[in-house]
Amino acid sequence: MGETTNKLLAMAKKVGTEIPKRELDVLLATGEQQTVALLAIALQNLGIEAQSMTGFQSGFVTNKYHTNAKIKEINTEKVEEIVNSGKVAVVAGFQGIDEEGDITTLGRGGSDITAVGIAAHLGWDCEMYTTSECLYTVDPELYPEAKPIRAITYEEMMEIANLGADKIETRAVELAKKYNVKLFLGKSLETDKSKGTYIMSKEMIINENLLVEDMPITGMSIQDEVSIFTLRNVPADGKAVAECFRTLGELEINVDMISQQMAADGKCTVSFSCSKEQGDALQAELDGQEVFSDIIVDREGDLAMISLVGVGMATHSGVASKVFQVMAENDIRYYHITTSEISISVTVEMDQKLKAAIALCRAFRL
C-alpha cells in the first residue's frame, strides 16, 4: 500500500490548491483503513480469527492538531475484548479522533506510535516487523563489517533515531521508555528472534543477559546534508540569541548541536546545526530580521554529521579524546564537535564522510 498516500495527495491537489488539514486527515486515514481491512481478510483466509479497527474504534483520542496530532488518551477496552476472545486485533496505525469526533492523523512515525501506545497501555511487549533483519552498529552499506545490535537502550535508540536513522520514530521510543515497553525490531517472516534487535532499559538488558560486552559505543549514525550556522558579534545580553532560537522554533527547525562561546570583546559566538533544507528556510528568514543587523552570520552548507551513541560513554572516559585522535591521525578537518551524556557528534565535509566514518568504526570496534 506504499503508494496510497501519494496517490491520495495527488487527488487532493487536483481539486484544490489549498488543502485544509482537517479534510486531508479524513482523506489520508483511508489508506490505513484499507490496509487493516485487507490484513484482517488475509488473516481470516489463513484460518486466523481477526478483526480490523479504525482510529475511532480502537479508542485513540488525540488533540486537534490535524496531520500531526498527539495522543491524549487511549481507551483500549475494545482491543482487549477482541484479543481476549482469541482474535487478532488489527488496529489502523497513524490515526485517531479528537474529542469532537474529528478524524486526526498522528504525523510522521504515527504507526509506530499507535503500536507502542497500545502496548504501553496494556502492559504488553511490542514487536515491529520490517524488511531489515535488525539494527547494526553502523549502516552496513557504508561499512560492511558492521555488527548486528542485539539490544540497545531506549536512550541510545532515541539518540540514533534523532540523528537520522529511520528504523523507528523517536516519539515511539520515548513512549516505550516512559511506560517500559519492551520493543523488538525484526524482519517479516523471520521466526528466529535471536536475529532481531531488542530496545529496552539497561536493567532489562542486563536481566535478560543481552549485554554481550560492555562497550562504550553501541552504534553510529550518519546524517547527510547538514548545515552549520555560526553567529558572530552577538550581544551577550542573551536577547539576540533568544530571538534567534524563537525564529528557529517558529520555522519548526530541529536544531541538533548548539554551542556558545564568549569572545574577548564581551560579544559571543553561537553555532548550531540543522538539515540543509531547513537551513535554506532559516537563511531566508534571517536575512530580513532587524535584530540581526550587527551580527555576522556564517553558514557551512554541505556537511555530514557522524554521531557515536552509547550509554557506556558515561562510564568510559576517553571517548572524546579518542575521537579527536582519530580525526587528527586521519587528517580530517571537522567543523564542530558536541557531546551529550550518551553521544558525541562531529561534523565533516561531505567528501570526508566515508573516511571519517570508517576510521571511527575501526577505532570503536563497530
Next chain:
Amino acid sequence: MGETTNKLLAMAKKVGTEIPKRELDVLLATGEQQTVALLAIALQNLGIEAQSMTGFQSGFVTNKYHTNAKIKEINTEKVEEIVNSGKVAVVAGFQGIDEEGDITTLGRGGSDITAVGIAAHLGWDCEMYTTSECLYTVDPELYPEAKPIRAITYEEMMEIANLGADKIETRAVELAKKYNVKLFLGKSLETDKSKGTYIMSKEMIINENLLVEDMPITGMSIQDEVSIFTLRNVPADGKAVAECFRTLGELEINVDMISQQMAADGKCTVSFSCSKEQGDALQAELDGQEVFSDIIVDREGDLAMISLVGVGMATHSGVASKVFQVMAENDIRYYHITTSEISISVTVEMDQKLKAAIALCRAFRL
C-alpha cells in the same frame, strides 16, 4: 471515483478467496470517505465553507447486516450544527455504524438512502444531481418523442424504480414517502430547476401546480431479460406454492408478476416473472426439489417486460382494455399481463419489445 469499489474488491480478492462481510464494509467505506474529503476540499477552494463527515460522525446507526445494513436511527445533531454554523455538511453516503461501533454499508442505493434519511429526519427537501436532466415518460433512447416528467408521485416512482429504472433506489423513495420528503432529480451544473423532476405526494403536486394534465399514465419502464416461470399441475392445497415462494425468498429472487389460476381438475397453475439471471439460479434449485416432482415447470427465458405506471390509472377506466387493444392491433404476442393499483405490465418477446413500446407510447401519449 467510479472505479474505486471495483479496485478495492480486486485488492480484497488478491488476499483471500473468502471475504468476510465485516471487513468488506471497512474496506468499501473508504471510497466514500475519500469522496467526501475531496468534495470538502474542492468546495473550500471555491470559497465555500464545508466539512466532511463519515458514517460514524454523521450519526447513521444501522443494524448489523454488513454490506446490506438498514438504518435504525439517525442522530443528526452534528449535521445540523455544521449547517447552522453556515457550512456545507458533506456526508459520506452508503455507510453507517452498528450499535457496537462496527462500520456498515447500506448496500445498493445506499447513497440515495443517506441523503433522503437526513432530509427526512430534519424536515428538509432533498435534491439529487446526476448526468441526466430529468425523468422522461419513457427512455428517450428508445422513443425520442418521450416527454420530460415535471412531477411524479412517490408511488409511481417506486413502481418505475422497481421495474428497472435506475434513477433512484426504491428504498430511498419509500423513505421519502414515509416522511413526506420533497425529492428533486436534476442535472449537475444545471441551475434552471424547471428542467428537473420533482417526486412528491399527489397533494403536493397539486398544491405546487405541477400537474400539467390529468393523464392516466405518467411513464413507461422497460425491463429486459425477464424470465417467466409457469408451474402447472400444482396441488391446490397451497403447500407446493408456499414451498416454491419460500425457495424464491431463500434465493433472494425478486418476483415481479405473480398470477394463479385454478384448473378444471382441482390443480392450479402459477406464473411469475423474475430476471433471467435469477431465473437461472432458480431453475438449478427447482430441478433438485422433491416437492416439485409432479409439477410441470415451463420457462420462457428471453422476454421483455413493459410497464405503464400512473396514479391516474385508478380513476381512469379503460387502461387495461386499451393495452389489450394496442397489442391486438399491432399483432404482438404477449405472455403475461398483470396489474396493480397504479401499473399495468405486459411481457413480450425481446424482438417485439420496441414495436410494443412505441405502440403503447403513442396510444397513451407518452
